[in-house]
Amino acid sequence: MGQQQLLLIVLGMIIVGIAVVFSITLFRKNAIDSKRDLLINECGNLAMDAMKYYKRPSSLGGGGNTFVGWAIPEVIATTATGYYYSAAIFQDSVLIVGTGNEVVNGNDSVKVQISVYQNNYKTQIIN
Numbered sequence: 001m002g003q004q005q006l007l008l009i010v011l012g013m014i015i016v017g018i019a020v021v022f023s024i025t026l027f028r029k030n031a032i033d034s035k036r037d038l039l040i041n042e043c044g045n046l047a048m049d050a051m052k053y054y055k056r057p058s059s060l061g062g063g064g065n066t067f068v069g070w071a072i073p074e075v076i077a078t079t080a081t082g083y084y085y086s087a088a089i090f091q092d093s094v095l096i097v098g099t100g101n102e103v104v105n106g107n108d109s110v111k112v113q114i115s116v117y118q119n120n121y122k123t124q125i126i127n
Contacts, residue, residue, distance in 0.1 A: 035102035036110050038081040040123055043098045043114040046072060046084060047121035050094045054118050067094045067116070082110070093117050097126075 053070040056062020063069055067089050077084055082100035089095075093115060100110035104127050111126035 032102055032104055032110060035081065035100045036112065036125065039098045039100050039110060039112045040114075040125075042076070042079060042081055043084065043096055043112055043123065044121070046076065046096055046098075047094075047114055047116040049073070050096075050116045051118065051121070065118075066091045070094065072096070087113075 050067060050070050053063045054065060054067055056064075058064030068091055070089060072084055072086050080101075082098055084096060084098045087095045087097050096114045096116065098112045098114070100112075102110045104110055108127050113124045113126055115122045115124070
């Protein structure tokens with residue numbers, strides 16, 4: 001084999017190696033984004049549950065225009081996506097933090113915070 005052929009083989013191997021590393025990185029980022037979207041979706045479901053509790057009269061087992069007394073149902077507290085715990089329940093709002101099983105970098109997991117009010121909710125991505 002000539003020197004030119006060896007050089008082309010080495011160059012081809014380097015290009016393939018770079019492509020493989022790039023593909024793995026892209027796949028990992030896509031998996032993290034997917035896990036984050038699932039967390040946001042499940043937090044949204046919890047927010048809707050909290051808003052239903054807020055609007056339901058206390059005589060029917062609701063809050064009667066307050067979030068006090070609402071808690072995350074134990075069935076939903078831990079899912080395949082992650083786990084959810086209520087950081088704070090106030091009279092007019094609830095703050096829910098969802099932590100996923102997907103580790104982003106080092107020891108940091110995917111985390112989403114959602115603030116629930118009587119008619120809407122706001123999502124904030126922590127990690």
